[in-house]
Amino acid sequence: MLQGRRIVVGVTGGIAAYKAVEVCRRLVDAGAHVVPVMTAGAERFLGRTTLSALCSEPVQTSLWNEVSPIPHTRLGQSADLVLVVPATARLLGAYAAGLSTDLLTNTLLATRAPVVVCPAMHTEMWEHPAVQHNMQVLRSRGVHVVEPDEGRLAGGDIGAGRLATPDRIVAVVEQLLGPHDMAGLRVVVTAGGTREPIDAVRVIANRSSGKQGYAIAAEALGRGADVTIVSTVELPVPIGAVVRSVETAAEMQAAMNELAPTADVVVMAAAVADFRPVDRAQGKLKKAAGPPQIVLEATPDILAALGAAKPAGQVLVGFAAETSDLVANAEAKLRRKNLDLIVANDVSAPGVGFQHDTNAVTLLCAGGDATTIELSDKRQVARAVLDSVCVIRNSPRGASPS
Ligand code: PMT
Numbered sequence: 001m002l003q004g005r006r007i008v009v010g011v012t013g014g015i016a017a018y019k020a021v022e023v024c025r026r027l028v029d030a031g032a033h034v035v036p037v038m039t040a041g042a043e044r045f046l047g048r049t050t051l052s053a054l055c056s057e058p059v060q061t062s063l064w065n066e067v068s069p070i071p072h073t074r075l076g077q078s079a080d081l082v083l084v085v086p087a088t089a090r091l092l093g094a095y096a097a098g099l100s101t102d103l104l105t106n107t108l109l110a111t112r113a114p115v116v117v118c119p120a121m122h123t124e125m126w127e128h129p130a131v132q133h134n135m136q137v138l139r140s141r142g143v144h145v146v147e148p149d150e151g152r153l154a155g156g157d158i159g160a161g162r163l164a165t166p167d168r169i170v171a172v173v174e175q176l177l178g179p180h181d182m183a184g185l186r187v188v189v190t191a192g193g194t195r196e197p198i199d200a201v202r203v204i205a206n207r208s209s210g211k212q213g214y215a216i217a218a219e220a221l222g223r224g225a226d227v228t229i230v231s232t233v234e235l236p237v238p239i240g241a242v243v244r245s246v247e248t249a250a251e252m253q254a255a256m257n258e259l260a261p262t263a264d265v266v267v268m269a270a271a272v273a274d275f276r277p278v279d280r281a282q283g284k285l286k287k288a289a290g291p292p293q294i295v296l297e298a299t300p301d302i303l304a305a306l307g308a309a310k311p312a313g314q315v316l317v318g319f320a321a322e323t324s325d326l327v328a329n330a331e332a333k334l335r336r337k338n339l340d341l342i343v344a345n346d347v348s349a350p351g352v353g354f355q356h357d358t359n360a361v362t363l364l365c366a367g368g369d370a371t372t373i374e375l376s377d378k379r380q381v382a383r384a385v386l387d388s389v390c391v392i393r394n395s396p397r398g399a400s401p402s
Helices: 017-029 048-054 071-078 089-097 103-109 123-127 129-140 166-177 211-222 249-262 302-308 326-336 378-394
Strands: 006-011 033-038 081-087 115-119 149-152 158-162 186-191 226-231 242-245 265-268 275-277 296-298 315-322 341-346 358-365 370-377
Touching: 006 017, 006 071, 006 103, 017 033, 017 048, 017 081, 017 166, 033 048, 033 103, 071 103, 081 089, 081 103, 081 166, 089 103, 089 115, 089 129, 115 129, 115 166, 123 129, 123 158, 166 211, 186 211, 186 249, 211 226, 211 265, 211 378, 226 249, 249 302, 265 302, 265 378, 302 315, 315 326, 315 378, 326 341, 326 358, 341 378, 358 378, 370 378
Parallel strands: 006 033, 006 081, 081 115, 186 226, 186 265, 226 242, 265 315, 315 341
Antiparallel strands: 149 158, 275 296, 341 358, 358 370
16 A cells, blocks of 8 residues: 555654554555654654664664764655644644754655644643634644544543544555555445344354454555445544444345445455344243254345445455365355455464454455455555455456446
């Protein structure tokens, strides 16, 4: 997503400085070249070594060094984006006033690249008219602001001013620098496992965590798509996504019947139960009554129905969770359900499929192309899936006919 993009990350002196480490790690994981700059204040909260080790270059702290004769302009001129995380009231004030007192403020004034600031400070400071005025000035100049969250602050206070989560910060960077090859596309992704009630408290469920579906949603958002997640789980919602919560296969089917007809891309990453109890017992079944006889019936095959009614031009993607004959079984599902792409995962392999942060998949296209993605982060798998979706959309044949 951020391959080859050069991001200057400025870290200023607040207690949230340690969270910049995680943000930098994620940007590097997404392929960015991260150049860290620390203010003198930041060095009181964070060791240079930590940040240098996780970024693409050693930390720079001073206007005066022997490496470059004009470092005060070089960093800003060569950046694709400058990110300040956390941004203290002092930094925001200096930037709004156009003061260039250190390497970071010089870099901010010497760049034409997009600038993202992530304020973090105590509630009283954040709400102070002077700080709010500076924010207004910066916003009016096109600076992107990742608003602070409400929550626990240093010293135990609770209120607005807590640094936004790394998820939110990285998502904003991705939306600004991502490839935008899905701009304006409507994408619907299902995530999680359905739960089919046995009685008032018991369900037939599966081990799907929703991580793979949410990773696809986050990737699509970063590439400019409008994304709806039809979800059975509660995970942090990627910024900009709309979530439709469902529980059973029937509820998921109803949501998909409503959303899929107008979608450009549909991805069924959810693990839908194949069977459900014919009857749901009223109340809670009593243990004293002995083991119940639970009669099951097949659930609707949501994906097969979507394949049968697929609108022209829509790219329909299914997943196949297999424990043997991965490719043969997945190919059969690809054809039977009229899909454009199926993502086959051998969920019996270590680190693959349900609940893990990683996955390993084979992507099979209706046109016959096959791509193997070795064990990687689910976000990287999501990237590969959407790369294939874009190739299918742009191919002369487009999506397979309905
Ligand atoms: O959620 P995670 O913990 O991150 O794990 C990810 C995952 C393992 C759930 C995901 O990678 C995955 O494999 N999802 C599909 C699981 C599945 O139900 O596979 P299947 O082979 O049984 O179904 C094939 C396809 O038909 C799937 O796209 C499924 O969503 C769909 N289906 C299945 C049954 C049914 N009644 N209706 C359906 O639409």
